[in-house]
Amino acid sequence: METFSSKDMALKAQKKILSTMATKSSVQMFIDDTTSEILDELYRVSKEYTGNKIEAQKVIKNLIKIAVKIGVLFRNNRFSKEELGVAQDFKKKLHTGAMTAISFHEVDFTFDKNVMEDLLSNCRDLLLKLVNTHLTPKSHGRINHVFNHYSDPQLLSQLYEPNGPFKASLTKICKGLNKLIEDGTI
Structure with a gap:
């Protein structure tokens, strides 16, 4: 028996359209200014670290696509009660990660x-569990790409080097994270 749902079809179309629209100008509709500033700094760090502008753009584009798709799923009430519990766990872990990142920045040599x-890996695993039945393997690959990139121990070590090349970017990232925490966004 064939099942057809125009609501499901519309959701698929919406996710597809949004994933192809994930450019800096169109993302402004979905991502606030503070998050945009954090993403810009993450891009700068990635570009400088990898020495590859295209790779840095790909990481940020994947991050944006995933965020937008998950936002669409939430707005369309696609998550089960159990999945909403996973989403809460993810948000708590993300909050803990942000607080830890800020603490490491504010207190030298910690x-x-x-x-x-570990925090980033746990966030990745929770996010993959959340979207397991909702997004394609390609999207799962995007999640892995983003989290594996930013949890790279060498990148993290350079990012937190007290007098390193990313000190200014880390300061801006942590300032943005502080604002998102204060606003209750994360």
Whole structure:
């Protein structure tokens, strides 16, 4: 028996359209200014770290696509009660990660790459669990790409080097994270 749902079809179309629209100008409709500033700094860090502008753009574009798709799923009430519990766990872990990132930045020589790696890996795993039945394997690959990139121990070590090349970017990222925490966004 064939099942057809125009609502499901509309949701698929919406996700597809949004994933192709994930450019800096169109994303402004979905991502606030503070988050946009954090993403810009993450891009700068990635570009400088990899020495590859295209790779840095791909990481940020994947991050934006995933965020937008998950936002669409939430707005369309696509998550089950159990999945909403996973989403809450993800939000708590993300909050803990943001607080830890800020703390490591504010208190010199406290940075522990293993702690950050673990927090980012846990966030990735929760996010993959959340979207497991909703997004395609390609989107799962995007999630892995983003989290694996930013949990790279060498990148994290350079990012938190007290007098390193990313000090200004880390300061801006942490300032933005502080604002998102204060606003209750994360």
